[in-house]
Structure formats: structure tokens, C-alpha cells
Amino acid sequence: MLVNFKRVTTLVSFIRRCSTLSKSLPELTKDRYPNIKRGDYAELNQNHLDYFHGLLGQNRVLSDPSDCEMYNIDFIKGVRGYSQCVLKPQTTEEVSKILSFCNQHRLAVCPQGGNTGLVGGSVPVFDEIVLSTSLMNNIISIDNISGVVVCEAGCILESLDDVLREKGLMMPLDLGAKGSCNIGGNVSTNAGGLRLLRYGNLHGSVLGIEAVKANGDVIDCLSTLKKDNTGYHLKHLFIGSEGTLGIVTKVAVHGPSKPKSLNLALLGLHSFENILQTYERAKNDLSEILSSCEMMDERSLDVVTSHLKLKSPIGDFPFYMVVETSGSNEKHDEEKLNAFLEGVMSEGIVADGTVTNEPGKMRAIWDLRERITEGLLHDGYLFKYDISLPIKEFYSLVPKMKERLGSDASRVSGYGHIGDGNIHLNISVPEFSPDILKKVEPYVYELTSTYKGSISAEHGVGFRKPPYIHYSKSENAISLMKDLKKMMDPNGILNPYKVLPS
Template sequence: MEEETLYATSNPLYGGSLGKNINCWRSLSTCTAKLQESSVAKLQGIQSSQRRLLGSSAYELHRNDSFSKLSLEDIDYFKKILGEKSVIQDEDVLSTANVDWMRKYKGSSQLLLKPRNTNEVSKILKYCNSRYLAVVPQGGNTGLVGGSVPVFDEVIVSTSSMNNIIGFDNVSGILVCEAGCILEKLDSFLAEKGFMMPLDLGAKGSCQIGGNVSTNAGGLRFVRYGSLRGNVLGLEVVLPNGTIVDMLGTLRKDNTGYDLKQLFIGSEGSLGIITKVSILTPLRLSSINLAFLACNDYLSCQKLLLEAKTKLGEVLSAFEFLDCESMELVLSYLDGVRNPLPPSNFYVLIETTGSNESHDKEKLESFFLHSMERGILSDGVMAQDMNQASSFWQIREGIAEALMKAGAVYKYDLSLPIENLYKIVEEMRKRLGESAKVLGYGHLGDGNLHLNISTPVYDDTVFELIEPFVYEWTSKHRGSISAEHGLGLMKANEIHYSKSSEAVHLMASIKGLFDPNGIMNPYKFLPRSLLSQHKEDASLHGPEI
């Protein structure tokens, strides 16, 4: 598909005339000004080396001594089954693989394995299980909760050498591929066939489909194409004991038995390793439009969402928001990014995807006019071409990177009822005062807030003001402490803020059933008290599968 067909090169109805229509931009609150004077300036001097690397000590964790330590015989065995090249002990490679994307979590693994196919994964896990060697599965290592890196000396099993596309059916749109395929590459592959991936996220250039499925990633297209729980049609997985379970169905509907693959979707490497994925991909419809809009207050953003759902209905494909603090940070830290609108308190990105360009534009026009008349939209601009669309997306997708450049960051990924979603940002600002910069942005269309707190360096006093307050507040407002990023190491012990004790207990039983020796991604995902308890139970009964 050529660029021109995706974004109309000239856009007479919008862009130009929209600039004319949407001209009721009013003088801003002092928010933007304040930001420039204070925190941002303070943050600018920070170098990445000053970020605190949180090793296990920060979590007061102790290595579980029932796991074996890696021996020379182990290495020899892996070389025998995988070949020299796939058994990596190189320090540089290991030091990258031991640290997460945020440079916040750091392990000390001595070994990275790169199996090339399912059988190799099976042999690895079977061996590790029998030797009580702990394992951490790693995809693109873009996870944001410390799940993808070792806590101590776990063996890293990377899927990056398993990156073949196995098949694509262009009648049904069903794609089958290996777990190590990079999301963006899959999307480009599909673009040529007139299809697209049902998910898209800022980390698309590095994250892998296996990692996406393991974290049940949401992202930018969720509001239109829904959850991976609906789109993933099949998986092949390897259990901790090496058993290969073929659940790689390629059917839209299949009600034969429990839907076991659902246990693996979002299980963050705690039950086994996903080796292949079958996924339903939607048609890449020909008309895509992107608007960058401004709202004066959060209430207007909310109203705009309802308006978009009604007026844009079936063509709405993204509804993202950011506050002025997020905008300022991006402008300060990312080169070549500019705000297409005069400063405002809130910005909203709306994308539509449809089969008929002129229908979509008519719908957008009616949506804009109505929203302007109702006073919920203060300004806006439509992307005139693919480049401008990318530059709009860069603002929203660049926030995570800007935060990284700005210093230390405390990331929270909350689901909240929409009416309360921004309150936590305001309360957190009051709570932290000048000591930190509080940013609110995210997937408003799905009720998903990314609350990010930026400080020059990691600071225990700040941390104690944030946690457990943020979890308690979320729980009180019937929210989820993890909308899409998962639990990992960061929130394993906090699950009870979002799940009942009966549910957590059931989860621990399931973990015990699949992984009786507890070798898969230990210390993470479930409360550590329950994990060790189940390990003991399991050793009494022996492996159950």
C-alpha cells in the first residue's frame, strides 16, 4: 500500500479549514509556563548513568536456594543440544540482556540461550526443570514491569532466533508465525497483503509477538480491534517439563474444551514458553485519518470521547490523550518534535480507519463541528499526509522515551472508570508538590491511564509517597493496578489490590499445576509468599503434569 492511499495528500475539508473552524483556542492556565521554569529545567542535566539500577536488593529479595547454580556441565549440555553459537556467555551481550528497557531492573545471569525452534526450547526446559535451573523467557525486552530480565542468575531463554512467518491466509486474514517475530515486521509483511496487525504500540520496532501475547499487550488499536484474547486464535507452547502443547488452531471459532491458550495470554512467562502464535488480522482499510486536538480540561476530553463513540462509531480506531506536562516533556527531550497546536491543557489524538474516504471525512467533519459547537474542543488539526501523521504519533509514542531521558521514572499503568481517571494525576501532583513531575497520558478510549512520575534520580522519599498510595487509591476506585503492562517483578506482591484472595489462590494453584518446580520466571507475577508455598506443595506431590 502506498503512502498516498493511507493519508490523503491534500485534505481540503480538514486541515486548512479546520484551522479556520477550530479557532476558539483560549488563553491557557499557567500549567505550561510553570513546567518550563521548574522541574523540566532541573531534570535536564541528568545523565542516564545516574539512574538507579534496581537490583534485587531494592525488593529485599533473596535468591531461592532450592534452585541449582549453573555448572560447567550445564553449559556443555546446552552446547551439545543447541550448538556453540546459541549458547551465549559474552559479557557485553549478557549485560544488555540482564537490564530492562527502563534500566531499572538488573539481574546477573551468566547465560543466554537462543533456541532456533520449538524442539530446542523443549530440550532446554526439560533439562532446566530436571536440574532445578530457574529460567526467564525474554522477547524484545521492552516490558515495563521488570518481567523480562533475571532477578538473580536465572538462565535467559531468548526467542529472538525464532522469527519465521509460517503462513498467512489472505481469505481469512489468519497469520501464523514464530514467537520471536518483531511486531513491526509482521505489520509490514501484512501491509503488502492488504492486512494489518490488530495491535500497535510504541515499542513495535523491538517487541516480539510472543512478548506481546505473554503480556496481553493492549496498545493503540485496542479501542477498535479489541483484546488479544479475542484475536489470538492459537498458540504453541512448551511447558516447564518440556512437553510441547500444540494449540495452534487457525479457526475463528472453536469450542472444544477449555481455552487453555488463554492461560498463556498474559501469563508473563510464568507457565512456559510461547513458541508459535496464530492471530486474526483485520483488513487494512483504505482510508485512515488522524486528528490532533486540544481540550481545555479533562471533562472536555471525556465528553469528546462520548462524542467520538457516537459520531465516529464504527470508524474510530484510536483515542489517545496526553496532558500538557507530557507534551512539555516530549518537546524538551526529543529532537525534532513540535506541537502542531498552540499550548493547551490536554491533547487528544483521534484516528479513524474506514473503507470509504469521503464517508469518513464527512463523519469527522460532523464530529468536529458538533464538538466545537458544544465547546468541548478548543483547537485541532488533521494530518495532511503520512509524514505529518507520523509526527503526531511521535508526540504520543515519544513520551516513554522522553521520560527515560529526563531521569528516573515511576511508571503506573492503571485502568480506571473514565470519570475518575484523571483525579489520581491531580491528587498525586498535590501529594508530591515540587519534588516530582507528574504526567498523565494514555489510552483514554479504553479507560487506561499511564501515570508517570519523573524525578531527577530515584528517591526513596518520593517512592514512599507514591506507593502504596497509588495502589490503594486505584483499588478504592475499582480500578486495576495493571491495565496492560502486567505484574512482573514490580507488582507481583500487589495483585491483591485488584484481585480477590480466592482468585489469587486459584492462580497459585494453576502455577503449581503447570510449573511444580517453580522454575519459570521466579519471584514474579504472583505474591512471593504463595509461590514458595506452592513450590513446597509441589515437591510433596511430585510433578502433576
């Protein structure tokens, strides 16, 4: 079976919707971060372009600056490169030839999927060639019995999920950017999302990978087996390495069965302590049917109600939770959920709430949570941090940062995956300011490290965090990462300036 997705309009409209927010272009990364120096790479010339035209044809090589612009700017408009060349291969063989050529000619390459990454990893820092996987979007096979889907890296997550759902299956991950992000980008960032609590991370769900190394060698580890203990588990090198060790071209993912019964509750709570109590009760009372447990503070909800004009079905509270159950028996699940809700409300842990199994109402509740990032962009410039913390300290950074920044910040807010101990701390300011940046970093990472958290829970390290990776990884671990990088990409052409400190 080969299903080809026409590039769905959601990608274009999602990115356009967000580009209209700021008419002016963000400052070039090289100017905003003058300490980063361009590596010793070749500059693109006509001979290079002639080779790419010969390989891909005219239409799959973009070199007009206006065509290249959206590939140079990241989703939150915090970084901007000035690449003059975007390549759109359609096959693994083409990716292999491109990389082999770039390696020989020392041309740096920035792999890009849906460009929804939030750490500046998906766009060039200087003039790296963008290799977009957007046209590699075929589903190769779906095995209804095992639930394994094999597809190309450029498949859009939501489109994959739609196809699987028609067959009684689903994708094991779900995130706010699903209408635009690509499975190759998801794998390369080891994306977490809204249901990691239930289905675990991609190191578990991804069964196989095909990837192309910097020198063009194709590494075929596209196993569809659940168990395969032959030698080193090389696929894990590509999961979460953010395009620095190779370009993912195909993946095999295990899709769980689509639940027959779904319920969603939006709860209002008076304190963070109440969130912890509710989460603990949800784990115990709902156990195997609990599929998502999210939290947001009032300032996070405010961005979607005030900027995006979404309506909340419950009154105003300092904190909110979204609790989802999914299972196979509607009556059983409803009974369990009702007993849980009655318990937490009668004990005053939850102040108010609404529960629904109607698809439209569930979508409206999910929008309140999933569109927060989009809403925050209306505030101005966004300093965005994705942090893992021990559960008791989950919310500690928000009040601390609020106090530290005072009137410098127009909004300090927090929301995230409470069930995974992963908070998204957001600091909104009218426009980028290096002075505010100095107040926030490295303080935010020092604090995270003091609490024994991780400076990146699910978004990765990208361009924004390499100087701070030592807060979460030991010197020897970083040194081994550098050795691996050198071995797999000796010329350093793949996504330079990202992940590893220079």
C-alpha cells in the same frame, strides 16, 4: 511460506538510543529490593554450559558478561539481574530440550522477547538463565482470505505488520514499542495498545498458540479456526501469564483488513471534562470508523517537545487528544470526521486542532504520543504506573499524586488510552529514592482500588506488582492462580519472583 526476518536494526538502535541516556548501570535488583530472596535453584556451572553448547552451538549461548548485559536490564532501567547465560533457540524442539534440562537440574529461566516490558518481568531478578526468542522469527503462513497469520514467537510486531500490509491485511495491535517488541511478548503480556478500542484484546484476536511447559512438554493449540469449542480453552492460560506458565513458541493471529481510508486529528483542550465530552461525542458521531482515541496532558507532551525536540502542530493547551478514524470509504469518513470536528469546536469543547490524512504528518502526530515513554527517560528515574480506572476518575490520580509528592517529583504526568479507561501515570524524579518509593507505593494502588480500578491495565504484573495484586484480585482467585502455577511448573523454574506474591 516461510519468511525469515533478519533481526531488524530498529531493535538495536531503539535499545541503544535508550541506553545512552544513563551511563551508569542501574543498581542490581537484589540490592535495591533486599526483601526478595533468591529461590532454591541450582547455580549455573560448566556442565550446564557444556550441555547448552552441545544443543545450540557456541554462537547461540551467550556467557560473556558484556554480551549478557543488555538482557539483564529492563527498558526503563529500573531493575537489573546478573544472569551469566543467554540462550537463543531457533526451534520449538530446542526450547523443549532447554526447559526439560533446566527443570531436571532446577535451573530458573526468564523468558525474554523484545525486552520492552515495563514491569520488570522480562529480565532476571537474580541469575536466572535468559531464554531469548529473538531468533524464532519465521512467518509460517498467511491466509489472505481468512486473514490468519501463523508465526513464531520472536517475530517483531512491526515487521509482521509490514508483511501483512503488503497483502491488504494488518496486525490487530499497535504500540509505541512495535519496532522492538515480539509477538510472543505481546501475547504473554496480553498487550493492549493504541487500537484495542477497535480490535479488542489478544484473548479475541489470538486464535491459536503453541507453548512449551516447564517440563519440556509441547502444548499444540495452534488452531487457526475462529470457532473451536473443544474442551478447555487452554490458549488463554498463556495469554497474559507473562512467561510463568510456559514459553510461547508459535501463535496464530487474526489480522483484520487494512483500512483504505485513514485520518488523524490532534486536538487541544482546556480541561479533562472536555476530554470526556469529546470522547463521548467521538464514540457517537464516528462510531464504526473510530479506531483510536488517546489523551495526553501538557507535561506528557512537554517531554517529547523539550527532550526529543519533536514539534507540535498546534499551540499550548493543558490537554491533548489524538483521534484516529479508519474505514473503507474516504469521502464518507472525511464527511463524518469533519462533522464531528465542526460540532465539538463550535460548541467550545475542543479549543484547537489539526487533521490530516498525509502519511508523513500522521506519523509526526503519532510520534508525539508514542514516544512519550522514551522522552520521560530523559527526566532521570521514572516511577511508571499503568492503571485502569472508571472513565470519570481517569485523571484523578495525577493531581492527587502531584499534591502528595510536592517538590520530591520533578514531573507528575498522565497520558493514555482514554477509550479503554487506561491511564499511564508517570512520576519523574532525578534518581531512584526508596523514600519516594514509600510515598508512592502502596498509596497509588490503594487509591486505584478505592476507585474500583485495576492496578495493571495492560503491562502486566511482572516483578513490580506481585505484592499488590490483591488490590485487584480476590484471595480465592490468587489461590487458584497459585494452584495452576504449581500444576504446570511444580519446580517453579519459569520466571520466578514474577506475577504471583510469594
